[in-house]
Amino acid sequence: MLAVPGGHHFTLFILGQPADVRRIAELEGELRAMKVSLSKLEKRFLLTTWKSYGQKSFATRNSKGTFEGGLRLCAEAGGQIAMAANEEENNAIASCLKTGEYAFIGINDRKTEGKFEDVNGKPVTFTKWKSGEPNNFNGNEDCTIINSEGIWNDINCEVNIIIICQFE
Numbered sequence: 677m678l679a680v681p682g683g684h685h686f687t688l689f690i691l692g693q694p695a696d697v698r699r700i701a702e703l704e705g706e707l708r709a710m711k712v713s714l715s716k717l718e719k720r721f722l723l724t725t726w727k728s729y730g731q732k733s734f735a736t737r738n739s740k741g742t743f744e745g746g747l748r749l750c751a752e753a754g755g756q757i758a759m760a761a762n763e764e765e766n767n768a769i770a771s772c773l774k775t776g777e778y779a780f781i782g783i784n785d786r787k788t789e790g791k792f793e794d795v796n797g798k799p800v801t802f803t804k805w806k807s808g809e810p811n812n813f814n815g816n817e818d819c820t821i822i823n824s825e826g827i828w829n830d831i832n833c834e835v836n837i838i839i840i841c842q843f844e
């Protein structure tokens with residue numbers, strides 16, 4: 677408070693003091709974090725079909741992309757490309773698809789041919805390969821698709837296939 681002639685009191689705000697600078701930096705940090713989570717939520721809202729099993733939710737807007745495009749799309753929505761750890765999750769992923777449709781799942785052997793792992797680098801324990809698959813056709817199939825029956829096939833990572841994301 678500052679007393680001035682006439683008996684009025686003014687509160688002086690002195691900008692640029694260390695405490696204020698620190699607080700502004702904190703607020704800027706919080707604002708940045710909020711923008712990031714808002715952007716993820718906005719992207720998540722674009723997903724129209726949702727199926728859940730246990731703690732996992734699977735979602736898609738039935739738009740197509742390459743495997744890399746799918747990884748990016750799901751990450752931008754705060755999730756990951758769909759991966760089934762068991763039969764029930766596999767069924768939940770398949771139920772996002774209409775008859776005759778296919779989607780990428782996160783299972784791939786991009787690192788070592790024939791050694792399938794999920795996108796987190798964990799070896800695959802549950803599989804649902806179609807008989808005769810994975811066949812690494814033309815020596816160029818390192819990603820995996822699931823059909824509406826829940827059956828898997830290895831396929832080229834560059835084709836455009838429906839993307840399904842998972843959120844936990």
Ligand SMILES: [Ca+2]
Pocket residue numbers: 785789790812816817818819830
């Ligand atoms: Ca392969």
Ligand SMILES: [Ca+2]
Pocket residue numbers: 809810811812813817829830831
């Ligand atoms: Ca194949």
